[in-house]
Amino acid sequence: MPETPPTVVILTALAVEYTAVRAHITDRSELVHEDGTVVERGRLDGTPWTVALAELGEGAARAAALTTRLVSWLRPQAVLFVGVAGSLKDDIGIGDVVVGTKVYGIHGGKQTPEGFLVRPEAWPASHALDQAARSAVRDMDGVRAHFKPIATGDVVLADARSEIARHLRVHYNDAAAIEMEGSGAAHAAHLNGQVGALVIRGISDLADAAKHDADASGSQQRAAAQAARVAMGVLRKHRPRGTSDSTGSEEDPHRGPAGPASNAGDHLDFRGGTFYGTVIGKQINGGRG
Structure with a gap:
């Protein structure tokens, strides 16, 4: 049977x-x-990846349920959530891209007479995908990328002075952007255990009262295009499982298919054209190289 090409959702x-x-x-x-559930499946030219693309609709709960379904159906090696978000930092502007080093679910907590006690959840990015993203954006002209946490909540933030904005500044102060789906997708991938996940968001507004004006100016199209560029860069750098470059163990002919150059008990010495030593307890003398 032919091998199934590696898939990313x-x-x-x-x-x-x-x-x-x-x-x-x-x-x-x-x-x-x-x-x-409908997906479009195709190729990213110049890579080994088959890409399955889905439009899920808004909300973290919906993203979690449909991500679980897609992972079970398509068996991908990685899941990327790609889209737009609002900036939470003064130095991250419209058109910038935030790559989520982790994703916060911001609504967990306990309401007490003393106030709301936060019980945050967070899901870290896949290390391999994070590294691929960092490598990719170094050579991307016109892309200003930030590797920062992203906040996910079932809210559209259009008031920088609102209670939810204050909540984010106090309890999620390192979050650089806010959106509505990333935690659902990240949580579903985490529960699967075999799928790496990364959230990539282009900044389309500043999460303030000018959001409507920004959206009307075409900022969502610009932000989405920048996020998509970074996502494609990630896939051009990220390697499917079981592949490696010449320095890796899996394809280095001097190291064998996977593992160290010799068994733990091996010892070989090469002197004057002759190997001396032991291999798994067997004495070797006089073997010609």
């Missing part, structure tokens, strides 16, 4: 995000799950 919430990613995918065909 790219998730989006909005049509503008889907369109931005879809522009990079070739040889597309539509797949429909028995429950009606």
Whole structure:
């Protein structure tokens, strides 16, 4: 039987995000799950990846449920959530890209007479995908990327002086952007245990009262396009499991298929054209190189 090509699932919430990613995918065909979930599957040219692209709609709970379904159905090696977000930092502007080093779920807590006691949840990014992203953006002209935590909440933040904005500044002070789906996708990938996840968000507004004006100016299209560029860069750097470059163990002919150059009990010495030593307890003398 032919080998199944390595697959990555790219998730989006909005049509503008889907369109931005879809522009990079070739040889597309539509797949429909028995429950009606639709994906487009195609290729990212110049890579070994098959890409399955889905538009899920808004909300973390929906993202979690559908991510679980897609992972079970398509068996991907990685899940990327690619889209737009609002900035929470003065030095992160519209058109910048935030790559989530971790994703916070911001609504967990306990209300007490003394106030709201936060019980945060966080899911770290896949180390391999994080490293691929850092490598990719170094050579990307016109992309200003930030590797920072991202906050996820079922809220559209359009008031920098609101109670939720204050809540984020106090309890999630390192979060650089806010969006609505990343924690759901990250949580689902984490529970699977075999799938790396990364959230990539282009900044389309400053999470303030000017959000409507920013959106009307075309900022969502610009932000989605930048996030999609970074996502494609990640896949051009990220290697499917079981592959390596010439310095890795799996394809280095001097090291064998996977593992150290010799067994733990091996010892070989080469003197004057002759090997001396032991291999797993056997004496070797006079073996010619």
